[in-house]
Amino acid sequence: MNVLVFNVGSTTLKYACIDSEIEDTIASGLVDRIGQPGGDAINHLIAAEEAIQNVGLQNVHAIGHRIVQGGSLFPEPTIATAEVLTRLKTLDTLAPLHNPSARAVAEGLTKMTAPQVLVFDTSYFASLSPAAYRYAVPEDWYSEHAVRRYGFHGTSHQFVTQKAIDFLGGHEQTKIISLHLGGGASATASIGGRAIDTSMGMTPLEGLVMASRSGDLDPAVVLHMTEHAGLSPSDVREALNRRSGLFGLCGEPDMRAVLGRRQTGDPAATLAIDIYIRRIVKTIGSYIAVLGGLDALVFTAGVGQHSTEIREMVCQSLGHFGISICPQKNETCRDDPSDLSSKNARVRTLVVATNEELAIARLVRKTLL
Structure with missing residues (x-):
């Protein structure tokens, strides 16, 4: 299965097409200065479409999106559906530099036949105890407004931690x-x-x-x-x-x-x-x-x-x-x-x-x- 991975930054889009069976990178690239004067693309969706053209649509069997904030709604990777993307929009304010752009890419590519999976930076931290993720604020801030620690860079932390454990x-x-x-x-x-x-x-x-x-x-x-x-x-x-x-x-x-x-x-x-x-x-x-x-x-x-x-x-x-x-x-x-x-x-x-x-x-x- 060839997985095209999109890693959306605030003004960048890094991509890599990976044969997930043998873990070999088929193609990769970076679209830079998105939305800026003289940049490579006017928005992140255009950047993603250019990446797909570079990779070749026929080479893409599935798409993976790095999503910075999954909140409590998404404790694990989730297949992108219209309902899921609607729920994801409610988290835009928790990661304003990243989530809206990444979500826009996923929404714009729903016309493709290849399935899309959202992978959340916050997922690795689903194991945190309440003592680690709760803030000392009024209870209704937590229960009604989801004010808590979520953590980020989880995909990276999980990857290097396991790699270190294996090495040691x-x-x-x-x-x-x-x-x-x-x-x-x-x-x-x-x-x-x-x-x-x-x-x-x-x-x-x-x-x-x-x-x-x-x-x-x-x-x-x-x-x-x-x-x-x-x-x-x-x-x-x-x-x-x-x-x-x-x-x-x-x-x-x-x-x-x-x-x-x-x-x-x-x-x-x-x-x-x-x-x-x-x-x-x-x-x-x-x-x-x-x-x-x-x-x-x-x-x-x-x-x-x-x-x-x-x-x-x-x-x-x-x-x-x-x-x-x-x-x-x-x-x-x-x-x-x-x-x-x-x-x-x-x-x-x-x-x-x-x-x-x-x-x-x-x-x-x-x-x-």
Whole structure:
């Protein structure tokens, strides 16, 4: 079965056509700067239709869509029907940068004969306990308005966690913290491939510092900016999602550029990195406490897999937890997974390449067969 996987970003559409039986990628590509001046497509549906033309309609047996937010409505992959897509629309406000565009693609392709399966970033976190997913807010906020932690990047966290367990020869009690560090960033604590806690919350805005998202902050900040600074709720939403994080701290969302400026002594870039690292280290420490120990720390995604400096800065503050990496291994890691651990480390530190498209293709095949 050839599965065409669509991974929709806010202004991008990544696609891959994968033979799900032998797990071989037949074709792949990226449509960039969607809806922007000089971009590759005017909207995500047009981008998806161009991808189908590139792959060849005859080569597509099924379509898998990465959907960021499934809420409590969709705890597992779900075949896209008119009813399902109508229910999905109710979740648009919980992931405004991603869900509406991904849903529009699925809706626009319903005319195709190939079945479509929605795979949700939130599904891996269906195992969270109420103590992990509930907020300390009025009960009716939860019961009537679904205010709770959902978690995101679940497909990636599940994929790299299982890959790490296999690499380590682990078992059902293997304790892993996975760091998905890219434009968006999140951390997840798992035991035996089962999620125990995660940093993103009701939306992908909570948690770690990201390229343009703030991560954790006092909720009274929102009240202050609306009640005293005169901003509308939509202004605040836009600022926290698109003008905060690294971008808000130093005017640059790209980690490579921020690190380059830090090396020249730029104070704003240096502060941005310090805050970024501190948030990650605090999260790791809290998760070790929740897990009652740690077997492996896993870095993945664009920054996690490719930034030697970020991995070094994260790990250098964690020696008292038994986390210690070899500088040479950190500089030269090429294998997948790569073990960066020093000889005296009590906790293994791994770099594991994520492959959300392959993970989605596997789930589509499992759902349809």
